Amino acid sequence: MDTILRLxxxxxxxxxxxxxxxxxxxxxxxxxxxxIGPNGxxxxxxxxxxxxxxxxxxxxxxxFGNKDNLDEERKRMSFMIxxxxxxxxxxxxxxxxxxxxxxxxxxxxxxxxxxxxVGLADTGKKIAKNFxxxxxxxxxxxxxxxxxxxxxxxxxxxxxxxxxxxxxxxxLLKKLAEEQNVTILISSHLLSELSELCTDFTIINHGKxxxxxxxxxxxxxxxxxxxxxxxxxNKTAAILEDKLGISEYKVxxxxxxxxxxxxxxxxxxxxxxxxxxxxxxxxxxxxxxxEEYYLSKVGDVxx
Amino acid sequence: xxxxxxxxxxxxxxSGSFLFYTVLVCVLCVAVALLGNRKFFENxxxxxxxxxxxxxxxxxxxxxxxxMLCVVASMGHHSKVAYYEIMDGNKTSHIILxxxxxxxxxxxxxxxxxxxxxxxxTCVKNGSxxxxxxxxxxxxxxxxxxxxxVIGAINIAMVLKKLVTCAxxxxxxxxxxxxxxxxxxxxxxxxxxxDILKIADFLKDVTISFQIENLTTxxxxxRFIVMVITSAVxxxxxxxxxxxxxxxxxxxx
Numbered sequence: 366m367d368t369i370l371r372l373x374x375x376x377x378x379x380x381x382x383x384x385x386x387x388x389x390x391x392x393x394x395x396x397x398x399x400x401i402g403p404n405g406x407x408x409x410x411x412x413x414x415x416x417x418x419x420x421x422x423x424x425x426x427x428x429f430g431n432k433d434n435l436d437e438e439r440k441r442m443s444f445m446i447x448x449x450x451x452x453x454x455x456x457x458x459x460x461x462x463x464x465x466x467x468x469x470x471x472x473x474x475x476x477x478x479x480x481x482x483v484g485l486a487d488t489g490k491k492i493a494k495n496f497x498x499x500x501x502x503x504x505x506x507x508x509x510x511x512x513x514x515x516x517x518x519x520x521x522x523x524x525x526x527x528x529x530x531x532x533x534x535x536x537l538l539k540k541l542a543e544e545q546n547v548t549i550l551i552s553s554h555l556l557s558e559l560s561e562l563c564t565d566f567t568i569i570n571h572g573k574x575x576x577x578x579x580x581x582x583x584x585x586x587x588x589x590x591x592x593x594x595x596x597x598x599n600k601t602a603a604i605l606e607d608k609l610g611i612s613e614y615k616v617x618x619x620x621x622x623x624x625x626x627x628x629x630x631x632x633x634x635x636x637x638x639x640x641x642x643x644x645x646x647x648x649x650x651x652x653x654x655x656e657e658y659y660l661s662k663v664g665d666v667x668x
Numbered sequence: 669x670x671x672x673x674x675x676x677x678x679x680x681x682x683s684g685s686f687l688f689y690t691v692l693v694c695v696l697c698v699a700v701a702l703l704g705n706r707k708f709f710e711n712x713x714x715x716x717x718x719x720x721x722x723x724x725x726x727x728x729x730x731x732x733x734x735x736m737l738c739v740v741a742s743m744g745h746h747s748k749v750a751y752y753e754i755m756d757g758n759k760t761s762h763i764i765l766x767x768x769x770x771x772x773x774x775x776x777x778x779x780x781x782x783x784x785x786x787x788x789x790t791c792v793k794n795g796s797x798x799x800x801x802x803x804x805x806x807x808x809x810x811x812x813x814x815x816x817x818v819i820g821a822i823n824i825a826m827v828l829k830k831l832v833t834c835a836x837x838x839x840x841x842x843x844x845x846x847x848x849x850x851x852x853x854x855x856x857x858x859x860x861x862x863d864i865l866k867i868a869d870f871l872k873d874v875t876i877s878f879q880i881e882n883l884t885t886x887x888x889x890x891r892f893i894v895m896v897i898t899s900a901v902x903x904x905x906x907x908x909x910x911x912x913x914x915x916x917x918x919x920x921x
Contacts, residue, residue: 416755418920439757450748452683459682460749466675467752508752 368430369394369516369548370415375424377410377572384410386572387424392516392550392565397542399563400552401659407572408552409447412520415550416444428516440468443514445522449505453494457485457504460493464508475511482537483507484530498525506534517541519551523558531555535562560655570663583655591624591631594647595638598622604641609634621647672753672766679749680740680770689736696732730813730876731842733775734821738838741767741825751920760915764908767822775818806887809896813879816900823907827914845875874899 370392377385385407392398400408413419415426417439428438451460461476480486483503493501502525509517517538523531535558541547542564553559559566566583568575595601598620605611605624613625627634628650635648653661744750753763821838828834849871856865872878873895886892 413920416751417757418751418754418918420918436757436759439755442755444755446751450751452679452747452749454683454747455679459678463675463679463682463749464752466671466678468756469671 367393369428370550371425371427372411372415373425373427375411375414375426376422377407377414377419378422384572385414385421388569388572388574390567390574390577392548394515394548395542395546396564397538397549397551397562398565398567399559400550400567400569401556401559401655402552402569403663406569408569409520410572411569412444412446412518412550412552415442415518416446418446441514442516442518443509443512444518445505445509446518446520449501449508451493451501451504451508454492456490456492457488457496457500457507460504461508461511464511468512470512479507479511482510484533499527499530502526503530514547516548517550519549521553522551523553523555531558538562556654556656556659566655568659568662575662583658589628589650589652591628591634592647592649592651593622593624593634593638593645594620595643595645597643600641601638601643604638604643605634608637608641669762669766669769672758672762673769675753676744676766676770679744680774683743689740692736730817730880731839733778734817734824734841735835735838737771737775737818737821738825738834739831741771741822742829742831742834745825745829745920746831748920754915754918754920760912763915764823764826764911767826768819771822772815772818776814805893806883809879809883809887809893812897812900813876813883816903817876819904820907823904823911826911827907829914829920842877845871846877849875849878 368391370390372388372390375385375388376383388407388411390398390400390411400411402408410419414421417436425432426435428435429441431438452463455463457480458476461480465473465476477486480488483506485500485503485507488496488500493504496504502522506519506522509519519538523534526534538549538551539562542549551559551563560580560583563580565577565579567577593601598616601622602614602616605614605622609627611624611626615623615625617623624634631648631650635645638645824838824841825834828837849868852864852868852871855861856863856868873892879896879899882892
């Protein structure tokens with residue numbers, strides 16, 4: 366079976382507020398899906414609905430092709446929703462052991478194996494209440510890894526981790542997807558990290574699906590441009606329109622022009638600007654990042 | 669369900685709060701018995717040890733026990749660790765029943781140990797006094813009341829979920845029950861209205877505190893037996909349904 370997750374028209378309302386509005390999403394086996402949105406967009410609510418912690422107002426969920434017995438399919442999934450769910454009065458080992466027992470895993474060596482994997486094997490008798498944010502995050506990730514899961518749902522798993530920790534988690538998740546065909550749904554505010562990690566992206570804002578696309582489609586969407594700075598941006602824009610007939614451009618913060626035409630003739634553009642008495646301080650051919658694409662999408666909707 | 673029982677027992681043992689509350693409750697139970705039942709320590713051989721043991725002072729035992737239980741059971745929700753049981757796709761009935769199975773034997777020991785210890789001490793000191801006729805019904809009704817207290821407290825914790833709310837509700841509940849009877853008692857006596865007095869008597873027959881107080885004197889009374897067992901069954905079933913419904917609504921934030 367190829368499609369692990371199917372969300373169809375999921376809506377969640379709290380009294381008068383619609384937190385999630387007809388949201389749909391699919392995830393295929395072995396893919397890493399990034400869920401991107403600003404704070405309050407509805408990402409965590411969607412993940413809670415998937416985890417069974419809250420019920421949708423309307424819409425359908427399907428896990429592993431099964432719509433009817435979602436609880437049974439949840440045994441094949443693991444979740445880390447919002448902040449890591451840990452008992453503050455227990456040690457790392459005890460928390461991990463608790464989850465091992467809840468999930469019915471007979472192999473006791475799994476506890477130490479996962480603690481070592483997430484770098485918490487040496488915490489000893491220190492209780493989780495005294496852990497740093499990064500340590501709690503590692504423990505939360507470890508607790509979601511302890512089962513041989515087929516589908517992981519991770520809500521901002523790298524939040525609070527140092528750069529080394531972020532790289533470790535990234536590599537670990539990539540390895541799980543590539544070697545064990547684990548499907549991962551991950552949300553994060555670190556778009557640079559998601560762009561390195563994910564095979565698919567979904568943008569959500571105000572509870573609504575804005576756009577879904579694959580990494581390949583993103584490369585096409587994040588089109589190249591010429592970034593130009595001169596000593597008079599408004600005059601530069603007028604010259605480009607007047608002399609070269611260019612219309613596809615944006616003025617950014619009143620001091621930079623992003624030009625989306627004549628990318629194959631940069632010398633013509635620079636010569637035209639120079640010949641009209643302007644000094645060029647920046648002239649670079651570059652591509653749009655996921656962050657810029659996301660901001661352009663979210664910004665468009667907010668307008 | 670086996671894994672849920674093991675997990676809950678593991679969490680109780682490892683999470684430091686349980687030991688603290690257990691010791692606290694035992695100390696409180698003994699303190700109340702010492703303060704409220706000084707006849708234990710008078711050298712009076714005619715004292716009915718059982719009836720004194722289950723006197724008004726022992727009303728505090730269920731208050732402390734149920735409050736402790738409620739708080740400990742709700743701590744799983746407070747730290748959200750209880751969410752793992754839900755996210756693992758366990759049946760709601762299994763989640764609820766696993767809690768009942770874990771806490772019931774613990775409370776039986778907690779409840780019985782101070783009481784049997786004190787009773788044993790007074791028997792040695794003062795003699796056993798008059799023994800009850802047909803002690804089997806005494807113990808059956810005692811078990812029914814304990815079940816009602818324990819399962820009621822667990823169900824309250826699973827409905828309310830918030831630690832402080834659970835503690836306040838559980839502690840206040842016994843007092844509110846007694847206070848609820850007062851208006852009927854007062855009005856019935858002042859107006860000499862037998863119907864209202866019957867309501868007051870009926871309410872007394874179904875409240876835990878009065879059932880404990882009257883356990884030794886009425887344990888052979890058929891009506892009392894029926895009331896204790898029926899009220900226990902009804903409260904257990906009602907509480908279970910409320911907990912089940914609360915979990916099914918899935919409002920875990």
